[in-house]
Amino acid sequence: MSGTNTTSTTSTTSTTRATRASSYSNILNCIKWSSEKYRTSIEFSMQRLMTLVIRINSTKYTPKAKKKWFEELAQKYDLGPKEVKGGFLVVDPQNDFCEADLPNGSKPGLPVCGSTKIVGPINRFKEHFPDSSVSLTKDSHVSGEITFASTHEVDPFTVIPVTYTLENGDTVTKLEMSWPNHCIEGTVGCELHPDLVLTGNERIYRKGYGTREAYSAIFNTLGEQSTALLDDLNRDDIRIVFVSGLARDYCVGNTALDLAREGFLVVLLEDCTAFVAEGSNDAINTKFENPETRVYSMKSTDILNESYIEPTDRLYPKIGGGRAGSDN
Numbered sequence: 001m002s003g004t005n006t007t008s009t010t011s012t013t014s015t016t017r018a019t020r021a022s023s024y025s026n027i028l029n030c031i032k033w034s035s036e037k038y039r040t041s042i043e044f045s046m047q048r049l050m051t052l053v054i055r056i057n058s059t060k061y062t063p064k065a066k067k068k069w070f071e072e073l074a075q076k077y078d079l080g081p082k083e084v085k086g087g088f089l090v091v092d093p094q095n096d097f098c099e100a101d102l103p104n105g106s107k108p109g110l111p112v113c114g115s116t117k118i119v120g121p122i123n124r125f126k127e128h129f130p131d132s133s134v135s136l137t138k139d140s141h142v143s144g145e146i147t148f149a150s151t152h153e154v155d156p157f158t159v160i161p162v163t164y165t166l167e168n169g170d171t172v173t174k175l176e177m178s179w180p181n182h183c184i185e186g187t188v189g190c191e192l193h194p195d196l197v198l199t200g201n202e203r204i205y206r207k208g209y210g211t212r213e214a215y216s217a218i219f220n221t222l223g224e225q226s227t228a229l230l231d232d233l234n235r236d237d238i239r240i241v242f243v244s245g246l247a248r249d250y251c252v253g254n255t256a257l258d259l260a261r262e263g264f265l266v267v268l269l270e271d272c273t274a275f276v277a278e279g280s281n282d283a284i285n286t287k288f289e290n291p292e293t294r295v296y297s298m299k300s301t302d303i304l305n306e307s308y309i310e311p312t313d314r315l316y317p318k319i320g321g322g323r324a325g326s327d328n
């Protein structure tokens with residue numbers, strides 16, 4: 001692995017990971033326990049817990065309204081607010097991955113089927129989080145990128161050997177997928193989708209730039225930590241991460257797996273993501289089922305479960321329908 005500063009980070013990270021992993025297994029035990037006690041399925045119990053997580057993390061409800069959810073959390077799941085601190089992550093919601101023509105009229109570099117439909121659900125889910133617990137990532141390349149098909153003069157989606165030089169001067173060759181040109185910094189394709197509702201105070205991380213390919217927002221394909229996202233989640237004591245964005249079978253999936261491996265409880269929001277190809281999507285699903293890297297799938301609408309919320313619990317009037325123009 002790389003450099004001396006990685007060593008010191010690793011020891012702190014593994015302590016944090018162990019702490020988080022124990023609260024994670026505590027959460028899972030509580031779900032088992034509550035589903036037995038309340039004769040509900042584990043799946044339902046998990047979904048109900050996530051609904052509570054969203055509500056107590058949400059900026060949309062008064063402390064008075066939150067009180068009964070705190071009580072349910074304590075009674076039914078034996079969990080306190082700290083153990084269910086959540087964060088929302090949107091991976092690479094950029095123009096080049098979306099289906100529609102770009103704002104300047106040109107075609108997106110790597111459009112993902114179904115991508116435009118996810119913007120509305122992402123906006124609605126994001127409304128519940130304070131900006132400080134919302135993170136976005138941006139795939140960021142240069143022309144002549146190491147994994148662009150054009151660089152190697154091959155057809156896109158060909159698997160090619162790529163040789164990387166490590167910090168100590170050694171080289172390592174890895175097989176990588178070659179991609180059409182996409183998300184080149186400074187182009188409109190690299191910009192975030194214009195229909196995303198952002199305040200400008202969210203955290204944004206660049207990934208995949210320089211001399212390394214990265215799908216995950218945590219580690220590049222050589223396993224080197226490539227962004228500050230993990231450190232920031234650790235510092236903020238976030239235990240549960242809701243993951244969304246593009247594409248499910250590459251950057252979203254690998255980010256979710258890395259987060260799970262790092263001991264977070266990871267929920268992938270199915271209606272807030274879309275995939276490139278069936279084959280790679282099936283492959284990532286198999287990894288989600290692995291107990292070591294378990295990723296839970298849910299629909300954001302099921303978690304928000306809007307019909308359950310009494311109107312008097314709301315601090316602000318209900319915001320209906322999301323943003324127009326996201327999918328029609």
Ligand SMILES: [Zn+2]
Nearest residue numbers: 139141183208
């Ligand atoms: Zn890329």
